[in-house]
Amino acid sequence: MSYLVNEKGYYGDFGGAYIPEMLYPNVEELRSTYLNIMNEPSFKEEFNQLLKDYVGRPSPLYYAKRLSEKYNTKVYLKREDLNHTGAHKVNNTIGQILVAKKLGKNRIIAETGAGQHGVATATVCALMGIECIVYMGEIDIKRQAPNVARMKMLGAEVRPAKSGSKTLKDATNEAIRDWINNPVDTHYIIGSAIGPHPYPDMVTRFQSIISEEIKWQLKEKEGRENPDYVVACIGGGSNAAGTYYHFLDEPSVGIIAVEAAGKGVNSGESAATSQLGKEGIIHGCKTLLMQTPDGQITEPYSISAGLDYPGVGPLHSHLYKTGRGEFYSVTDDDAMTAGLELSQLEGIIPAIETSHALAIFNDKQFKPDDIVVISLSGRGDKDLNTYIDYFKL
Ligand SMILES: *Cc1c(COP(=O)(O)O)cnc(C)c1O
Numbered sequence: 001m002s003y004l005v006n007e008k009g010y011y012g013d014f015g016g017a018y019i020p021e022m023l024y025p026n027v028e029e030l031r032s033t034y035l036n037i038m039n040e041p042s043f044k045e046e047f048n049q050l051l052k053d054y055v056g057r058p059s060p061l062y063y064a065k066r067l068s069e070k071y072n073t074k075v076y077l078k079r080e081d082l083n084h085t086g087a088h089k090v091n092n093t094i095g096q097i098l099v100a101k102k103l104g105k106n107r108i109i110a111e112t113g114a115g116q117h118g119v120a121t122a123t124v125c126a127l128m129g130i131e132c133i134v135y136m137g138e139i140d141i142k143r144q145a146p147n148v149a150r151m152k153m154l155g156a157e158v159r160p161a162k163s164g165s166k167t168l169k170d171a172t173n174e175a176i177r178d179w180i181n182n183p184v185d186t187h188y189i190i191g192s193a194i195g196p197h198p199y200p201d202m203v204t205r206f207q208s209i210i211s212e213e214i215k216w217q218l219k220e221k222e223g224r225e226n227p228d229y230v231v232a233c234i235g236g237g238s239n240a241a242g243t244y245y246h247f248l249d250e251p252s253v254g255i256i257a258v259e260a261a262g263k264g265v266n267s268g269e270s271a272a273t274s275q276l277g278k279e280g281i282i283h284g285c286k287t288l289l290m291q292t293p294d295g296q297i298t299e300p301y302s303i304s305a306g307l308d309y310p311g312v313g314p315l316h317s318h319l320y321k322t323g324r325g326e327f328y329s330v331t332d333d334d335a336m337t338a339g340l341e342l343s344q345l346e347g348i349i350p351a352i353e354t355s356h357a358l359a360i361f362n363d364k365q366f367k368p369d370d371i372v373v374i375s376l377s378g379r380g381d382k383d384l385n386t387y388i389d390y391f392k393l
């Protein structure tokens with residue numbers, strides 16, 4: 001069995017491109033060119049140079065000694081939090097802006113919920129001197145003022161989505177409408193391993209630098225390339241896809257996915273898609289998503305803005321259905337506690353998304369000589385107010 005995307009854009013039963021007819025030319029242009037572009041030596045050279053000099057890669061693979069002692073296993077943290085802009089998202093936006101340039105596009109659109117992907121997109125547009133329009137729900141604009149300010153400072157235009165619930169899915173609809181109206185000059189940067197084919201595969205390939213580096217870094221430190229487990233949190237699933245990518249066809253490497261249970265999987269306030277989701281279509285692909293019996297998308301909930309998404313990327317639905325991935329869900333409370341614990345054991349304040357992955361030790365017992373690599377997807381500066389309110393600091 002293969003865990004990579006097939007010719008038609010599917011991972012097993014999931015994926016594909018379920019898009020309005022009028023979007024077909026845009027998506028088809030990307031589908032028919034992305035692999036050739038990504039394989040061009042000049043593309044690879046520019047991508048790698050920017051990852052090194054602008055993002056600061058390779059990100060360290062850090063042996064977390066005190067955390068390892070506490071849980072009696074060997075824990076390594078892949079430090080995506082040390083990237084420029086503070087998370088893994090920039091790996092993908094750098095890649096996509098270079099694809100856009102190769103396709104001769106001079107205008108970028110994106111949608112954002114919490115604003116992290118908007119900031120990563122505005123950053124690379126400033127870097128390249130390309131016009132940037134970010135769609136964002138009107139309610140999210142109010143909730144995420146600092147990220148809105150960052151995008152504006154970086155020169156992006158933030159356009160409010162005023163329809164529906166005025167949140168992420170409405171912003172997505174606005175972005176798609178914009179792309180239909182501007183098919184020639186505009187590229188749409190999607191921020192996770194979701195969307196119509198080829199987006200999930202393209203985003204996964206850009207993020208796969210994470211597992212590529214883990215392999216040689218672990219070889220240096222432990223004399224072997226493969227850990228026993230790789231662990232990552234899942235919103236749409238891009239940091240997870242990048243962390244798993246080079247281990248998907250290595251059966252000795254256990255794949256662990258951690259979703260947000262919010263206030264509890266069955267509380268009605270959750271984002272644990274693999275547990276609660278049914279097959280459906282969201283954001284242009286067939287995947288697991290949280291929905292009502294008549295197919296309306298359910299409003300998700302998590303304390304962490306980046307995991308507050310009602311679906312997962314098609315690769316992850318496939319990993320879940322085939323049993324290749326072990327899926328866990330972690331509540332707000334357990335995540336917050338794990339975030340505080342990492343801060344005080346290792347001197348690293350993680351993003352609350354990442355704190356969910358760090359809470360894996362509550363649910364899973366590892367053996368003393370297991371090597372467990374956790375994707376430290378982002379840093380906690382952006383979440384300081386949430387930590388302050390929660391712990392009354
Ligand atoms: C956005 C974000 C996530 C969730 O997105 P994925 O596409 O699932 O990786 C996780 N961690 C951090 C720090 C984020 O900013």
